Amino acid sequence: MIDILALCAFNAAYAHVIDDDALEQWPAFFTENCRYRITNVENEREGLPAGIVYADSRAMLEDRIAALREANIYERHRYRHLLGLPLVLSADDTTAMACTPFMVARVMATGETLLFATGEYRDRFIRSNGKLLLAERVVVCDSTVTDTLLALPL
Amino acid sequence: MIDILALCAFNAAYAHVIDDDALEQWPAFFTENCRYRITNVENEREGLPAGIVYADSRAMLEDRIAALREANIYERHRYRHLLGLPLVLSADDTTAMACTPFMVARVMATGETLLFATGEYRDRFIRSNGKLLLAERVVVCDSTVTDTLLALPL
Amino acid sequence: MIDILALCAFNAAYAHVIDDDALEQWPAFFTENCRYRITNVENEREGLPAGIVYADSRAMLEDRIAALREANIYERHRYRHLLGLPLVLSADDTTAMACTPFMVARVMATGETLLFATGEYRDRFIRSNGKLLLAERVVVCDSTVTDTLLALPL
Numbered sequence: 001m002i003d004i005l006a007l008c009a010f011n012a013a014y015a016h017v018i019d020d021d022a023l024e025q026w027p028a029f030f031t032e033n034c035r036y037r038i039t040n041v042e043n044e045r046e047g048l049p050a051g052i053v054y055a056d057s058r059a060m061l062e063d064r065i066a067a068l069r070e071a072n073i074y075e076r077h078r079y080r081h082l083l084g085l086p087l088v089l090s091a092d093d094t095t096a097m098a099c100t101p102f103m104v105a106r107v108m109a110t111g112e113t114l115l116f117a118t119g120e121y122r123d124r125f126i127r128s129n130g131k132l133l134l135a136e137r138v139v140v141c142d143s144t145v146t147d148t149l150l151a152l153p154l
Numbered sequence: 155m156i157d158i159l160a161l162c163a164f165n166a167a168y169a170h171v172i173d174d175d176a177l178e179q180w181p182a183f184f185t186e187n188c189r190y191r192i193t194n195v196e197n198e199r200e201g202l203p204a205g206i207v208y209a210d211s212r213a214m215l216e217d218r219i220a221a222l223r224e225a226n227i228y229e230r231h232r233y234r235h236l237l238g239l240p241l242v243l244s245a246d247d248t249t250a251m252a253c254t255p256f257m258v259a260r261v262m263a264t265g266e267t268l269l270f271a272t273g274e275y276r277d278r279f280i281r282s283n284g285k286l287l288l289a290e291r292v293v294v295c296d297s298t299v300t301d302t303l304l305a306l307p308l
Numbered sequence: 309m310i311d312i313l314a315l316c317a318f319n320a321a322y323a324h325v326i327d328d329d330a331l332e333q334w335p336a337f338f339t340e341n342c343r344y345r346i347t348n349v350e351n352e353r354e355g356l357p358a359g360i361v362y363a364d365s366r367a368m369l370e371d372r373i374a375a376l377r378e379a380n381i382y383e384r385h386r387y388r389h390l391l392g393l394p395l396v397l398s399a400d401d402t403t404a405m406a407c408t409p410f411m412v413a414r415v416m417a418t419g420e421t422l423l424f425a426t427g428e429y430r431d432r433f434i435r436s437n438g439k440l441l442l443a444e445r446v447v448v449c450d451s452t453v454t455d456t457l458l459a460l461p462l
Contacts, residue, residue: 158313158316158317159313195386236390238320238323238389238390238391239316239317239319239320239391240320241317241320241321241324242317253324255323255324255327255388255389255390256390257388257390257411257413269413269421269422269423270421271421272388272390272413272415272421273388274324274327296327296386296388296413296415296421297415297419297420297421298419299418299419299420
């Protein structure tokens with residue numbers, strides 16, 4: 001059975017590649033036909049599907065990272081994810097559903113550190129060939145205000 | 155024996171019902187004759203018992219939630235709890251004592267996100283009929299400033 | 309083998325002695341010939357070794373705590389550490405390498421709470437006589453701005 005420790009190890013590695021600026025490794029945490037969305041709690045409650053960011057394949061996630069690398073980011077910044085323990089909603093040998101709360105701080109080039117986003121991941125995991133992957137991650141932000149700097153993955 | 159993973163799963167579920175606005179489920183995490191207090195580190199060190207919030211039964215916690223629902227909350231807000239790993243002070247098959255650090259962000263209806271409270275839970279758990287419950291949770295806030303908005307449970 | 313739960317329990321106890329103002333117990337988490345450094349991500353990437361704080365023995369850590377206790381701290385403050393799950397890079401029966409993200413809030417005597425530092429621990433653990441100890445902890449802060457109040461251990 002997929003257990004809480006396996007999900008914790010997965011999430012620790014996921015956050016690490018983003019915060020350590022190894023963004024090219026980020027899409028590999030997802031299945032090929034994954035869904036990845038960033039939305040907020042109000043939109044999600046009203047069933048508005050679009051969200052702030054939307055991808056329905058790993059290839060789209062790879063494109064997103066390539067675009068980020070090519071873009072001029074006017075204000076350079078880093079993220080620091082702190083993830084809570086997953087609340088496991090269901091789990092068997094090959095699939096798991098879980099919610100995991102997060103806080104993300106943004107550290108600007110000036111050194112200024114802000115609590116940038118809070119919310120929860122709503123996840124569907126699958127295990128394929130012994131490897132855990134995200135079939136779906138919906139990033140539900142608590143705040144309804146979309147920050148125009150939303151650039152790095154959450 | 156009550157182990158750290160059981161406490162982690164308990165705490166993840168506890169935080170989730172508050173942050174997901176399922177407040178009516180919150181009292182069920184406590185025993186019928188529980189104690190629940192919110193206080194701060196200075197008061198706690200000086201042995202001042204009252205604290206900011208005090209309840210000595212699950213029924214009082216239920217009343218508190220009912221009052222919250224009926225009250226006009228002028229400024230609507232959400233919480234996001236992020237809990238650390240429990241430090242297990244003692245544990246056997248039916249009881250455990252643990253300290254768990256927390257950070258709580260408050261997200262206002264305007265979208266503004268603030269680091270609202272930090273501190274630690276000082277907990278006494280019991281296991282009854284296979285179910286883990288809080289016999290006592292003392293929420294010791296690091297800051298001595300009582301926020302008048304302190305309304306949702308910590 | 310040193311596992312993730314053992315590292316979690318270690319880190320919970322480590323953070324607790326700092327945040328609970330039991331600083332005299334802090335050096336005992338390290339080996340006698342330990343290395344402890346606080347630096348930032350830019351310096352670390354460029355291989356600049358000095359950092360903001362440097363110690364290469366447990367005795368130096370003890371001296372540091374003694375100095376802190378004797379010093380006039382103009383602005384009294386507390387820390388609250390929230391640590392993420394360790395990313396275990398390698399582990400066997402007696403050693404482990406791991407990265408652990410952190411957020412630290414600083415709570416001033418006025419009650420003001422700020423997100424003070426974020427970053428990651430880069431750790432080398434050893435197990436000696438059944439006891440886990442830090443042979444090396446490099447505290448890599450995300451922000452390059454050195455706060456002159458950096459006084460309590462991270």
